[in-house]
Amino acid sequence: MSKSDLLRIGAGAAYAGDRIEPALELAEKGGIDYLVFECLAERTIALAQLSKLKNSQQGYDPMLVKRMQSVLPTCIKKGIRIISNMGAANPVAAAEKIIELAPSLGIDRIKVAAVVGDNVLSFFQSGAYPLPDPVSYDNLVSANAYIGVETLVEALESGADVILAGRVADPSLFLAPMVYEFGWEADNWPLLGQGTVIGHLMECAGQVTGGYFADPTRKDVNDLARLGFPIAEISSNGEACITKIKGTGGQVTTATCREQLLYELHDPSSYLTPDVTADFSQVVFEEAGPDRVMVRGGTGKPRPDQLKVSIGYRDGYRGEGQISYAGVGAVDRGQLALEIVKQRLAITNVPVRELRDELIGMNSIAREHSVPDQYQPYEVRARIAGRTWTAEAAQAIADEVETLYTNGPAGGGGVSKDIREVIAIASSYIDRKVISPETVLLEK
Amino acid sequence: MKLYEIAHSRTGDKGDIANLSVIAYRAEDYPLLEKILTTDLLADYFIGQVKGPVYRYEVPSQCALNFVLHGALDGGVTRSLSHDGHGKCLSSVLLDIDLPVEK
Numbered sequence: 001m002s003k004s005d006l007l008r009i010g011a012g013a014a015y016a017g018d019r020i021e022p023a024l025e026l027a028e029k030g031g032i033d034y035l036v037f038e039c040l041a042e043r044t045i046a047l048a049q050l051s052k053l054k055n056s057q058q059g060y061d062p063m064l065v066k067r068m069q070s071v072l073p074t075c076i077k078k079g080i081r082i083i084s085n086m087g088a089a090n091p092v093a094a095a096e097k098i099i100e101l102a103p104s105l106g107i108d109r110i111k112v113a114a115v116v117g118d119n120v121l122s123f124f125q126s127g128a129y130p131l132p133d134p135v136s137y138d139n140l141v142s143a144n145a146y147i148g149v150e151t152l153v154e155a156l157e158s159g160a161d162v163i164l165a166g167r168v169a170d171p172s173l174f175l176a177p178m179v180y181e182f183g184w185e186a187d188n189w190p191l192l193g194q195g196t197v198i199g200h201l202m203e204c205a206g207q208v209t210g211g212y213f214a215d216p217t218r219k220d221v222n223d224l225a226r227l228g229f230p231i232a233e234i235s236s237n238g239e240a241c242i243t244k245i246k247g248t249g250g251q252v253t254t255a256t257c258r259e260q261l262l263y264e265l266h267d268p269s270s271y272l273t274p275d276v277t278a279d280f281s282q283v284v285f286e287e288a289g290p291d292r293v294m295v296r297g298g299t300g301k302p303r304p305d306q307l308k309v310s311i312g313y314r315d316g317y318r319g320e321g322q323i324s325y326a327g328v329g330a331v332d333r334g335q336l337a338l339e340i341v342k343q344r345l346a347i348t349n350v351p352v353r354e355l356r357d358e359l360i361g362m363n364s365i366a367r368e369h370s371v372p373d374q375y376q377p378y379e380v381r382a383r384i385a386g387r388t389w390t391a392e393a394a395q396a397i398a399d400e401v402e403t404l405y406t407n408g409p410a411g412g413g414g415v416s417k418d419i420r421e422v423i424a425i426a427s428s429y430i431d432r433k434v435i436s437p438e439t440v441l442l443e444k
Numbered sequence: 445m446k447l448y449e450i451a452h453s454r455t456g457d458k459g460d461i462a463n464l465s466v467i468a469y470r471a472e473d474y475p476l477l478e479k480i481l482t483t484d485l486l487a488d489y490f491i492g493q494v495k496g497p498v499y500r501y502e503v504p505s506q507c508a509l510n511f512v513l514h515g516a517l518d519g520g521v522t523r524s525l526s527h528d529g530h531g532k533c534l535s536s537v538l539l540d541i542d543l544p545v546e547k
């Protein structure tokens with residue numbers, strides 16, 4: 001783009017497993033300059049670290065190759081630059097993979113930048129920073145700091161076509177091209193705050209274009225099956241329009257923007273990122289046409305001195321079993337099933353740290369309140385889930401649900417079981433000045 | 445009157461903290477939300493489920509309230525025993541709350 005133009009950024013994914021077709025649609029028809037894929041949840045980075053420990057060439061997003069096969073040829077042809085946190089625990093291996101993949105996609109020349117330095121495990125292993133409760137040296141798996149735009153901007157300056165980072169703050173993936181293209185100063189807090197508002201609106205992709213919004217008769221959404229992902233058209237003064245490709249499903253309205261503005265937010269006047277303390281409280285949305293919403297009024301204060309750190313730790317195992325009951329007396333039989341399982345786990349001395357039992361269809365979401373006394377659904381699914389220290393105990397919980405087939409109430413069916421190791425996340429902080437993220441540039 | 449008649453909502457999660465937005469469809473209904481939906485009301489509605497304090501932020505620029513519920517997610521999605529570890533379904537449960545006003 002030339003400096004006077006609008007900067008057009010598309011959001012290609014809201015999470016690791018997101019749909020691929022809308023991103024390709026953005027690349028082909030969106031007239032965008034950048035395509036951003038946000039694919040890294042809190043726990044994903046911990047799981048990725050475990051994957052890297054097993055194989056030093058792994059630890060990046062498992063869908064990286066599939067996504068790149070879909071969009072990279074079009075992006076390279078049109079000069080659309082890709083920014084993503086799909087590098088996860090191993091951005092360099094992810095970048096190498098793309099270099100390796102390029103010839104098979106008909107791409108002769110490509111520059112890929114890996115952003116590294118968010119891994120701060122050594123600071124917590126060494127005791128330089130204390131471990132938050134209940135993390136210990138024995139159960140510690142990973143520690144990754146949320147880094148901001150600085151290193152992403154360096155990567156853009158290096159001319160990279162594709163930038164793969166790990167634990168970067170989600171809005172920073174979008175703020176980086178704004179800072180780079182418009183030359184926003186690193187201490188221009190109002191602009192960085194407004195840019196962070198735009199990034200926050202975009203980072204969950206379809207959630208601002210009508211995804212996660214429909215509630216038939218109260219909030220109808222047009223053609224949700226063909227939901228289009230969002231485009232932000234941004235001016236150098238930070239004003240932006242959130243829109244989508246004409247003819248795609250979904251809708252961009254003040255209401256969809258408001259829901260997304262407040263999504264995963266605590267104090268609206270103090271949204272902390274590595275780049276700025278953003279203030280969302282005075283944002284103004286204005287509908288400028290069909291599926292076009294103007295965003296103004298975001299601002300900010302100086303950035304925090306400390307960076308948030310996601311710490312992954314082993315937290316034992318989780319065992320779960322489910323079984324269905326239907327027809328007259330379904331609730332009573334489901335309740336009896338749960339009581340039997342709890343008794344049998346006690347009788348057989350299964351060591352359980354914590355147990356949760358419920359009837360899906362009755363009280364699994366809305367717990368002690370709001371379910372009328374006489375409410376009798378026609379079918380329920382009895383579910384019991386427990387926290388244990390061993391895989392064997394977790395298995396025993398699931399198995400005691402399965403044995404209800406022949407040893408429980410009448411008419412139980414459709415048992416499912418799930419046993420998994422729990423990698424939990426705790427949060428901590430690290431001083432910004434002790435880490436030094438950097439770019440590794442690979443070329444072909 | 446039910447809350448869903450005048451407002452919409454979305455839940456978000458960070459660790460063991462859930463946030464629930466409550467957004468008035470019409471600007472003229474926002475003062476009513478501000479008056480009726482207190483932190484005590486929310487804490488009582490989600491009793492047994494929310495282990496920590498409930499905070500409320502007023503966002504008049506969006507005709508919205510933002511409720512922040514600490515200890516609402518059984519330790520957070522990474523370790524919760526709930527089958528909705530994110531607490532994503534809570535917004536629809538909240539919208540079913542009775543508002544003590546005549547239509």
